[in-house]
Amino acid sequence: MSGPEPLAVTWSSEPSPALIADARRAAERWALPLYERPHKRGLAPKLGVVASAFLVRGGKGWSLVDAQGALGVSPGLAMLRLKRLGQGAPLPDPLLHEAAIAPGEIVVDATCGLGADARVLASAAGPRGRVIGVEASKPLAVLLAEGLPLEPPWPGSAPLEVVHADALAWLREQPSRSVDVVYFDPMFDRTRKASPAFAELRRFAEPRPLTRAAVDEARRVARRLVLMKSADPETFPPLGLEPQAPQPNALVYWGRRVLRGP
């Protein structure tokens, strides 16, 4: 007997026909098995039997459910960061400070996760810009890609396209100097300071460290900047990136390779 699927698509316990149709469409789009959930039936008995995790289309959007809990997707964190900026926060948003995105730029978030940084980058790139979010974890990529169109539109923001791929493999397919900025925020050990939402993400995330090959490809593909965030400034030199002077009391560090000034 074969074991459970790693990931399947289904719908909430009392779905409308529209939700069922959307779940069917998503299963087909992402080549995932569909679990035709019987009306008003709990999902718990099917976890580990039908699938190890389910992408569930509910009335409030999509969630990713496994035996340990549920993970949703929302613009909340990015909105908070941008709201603070609008209110004249005393310190700049660290990512925007480092990336200095100009309106109209093409930005690749090569480790997109659930897109908090990507949304902030999209806001800076503006409506003439473009943000491509590359995510190696299929559950996370599908959750974000399917969740984004259900969110209220974000005026003044670049469109955010989500690609399910490994960063190195995706970058290898891109022409040289075809984007402005490539940004990496790979997984690192922040379990102690992690928010509950980050702990949920970690269960589904690709844990491997970033490789020199991926950074070298980013340097070929980017015209202006390769930027990386890390918990450890020692990460940068072996990757060919220059550590930046940390902010006072910094919890994260930034490394970069400037390819051309702004």
Ligand SMILES: C[S@@+](CC[C@H](N)C(=O)[O-])C[C@H]1O[C@@H](n2cnc3c(N)ncnc32)[C@H](O)[C@@H]1O
């Ligand atoms: C720390 S999280 C990124 C969080 C994101 N910056 C945000 O603001 O929400 C790192 C993400 O990178 C993904 N990842 C790790 N290695 C990757 C790779 N080689 N290619 C693409 N994605 C990768 C992980 O699956 C995880 O979702």
